Amino acid sequence: MKSKLAEKIRALELEKSVLLEEVRELREVVELSEKAKSLESEVDRLRSEVRALKGRLPREFLEEIGELAGSGVSEEEESECSGCEEELL
Numbered sequence: 001m002k003s004k005l006a007e008k009i010r011a012l013e014l015e016k017s018v019l020l021e022e023v024r025e026l027r028e029v030v031e032l033s034e035k036a037k038s039l040e041s042e043v044d045r046l047r048s049e050v051r052a053l054k055g056r057l058p059r060e061f062l063e064e065i066g067e068l069a070g071s072g073v074s075e076e077e078e079s080e081c082s083g084c085e086e087e088l089l
Helices: 002-055 059-069 075-082 084-088
Strands: none
Touching: none
């Protein structure tokens, strides 16, 4: 009887440690997912602001800026980034 209880205790302690580890990992995934959503919102807001500001500039200035700085993030880089959240899950 005593050995059965000791075995049951060991099994429960093992299960507890496994569950605690799973909870820790899931919390980390949730935190990362929330951070990704927040950053996506911020990036979208900044992209909109850039478009709005570029819309207020004369074309010759835009062409000059384009020659000096490029467009920032290319469409290819942008699509790679949109897959980042999928990798987290």
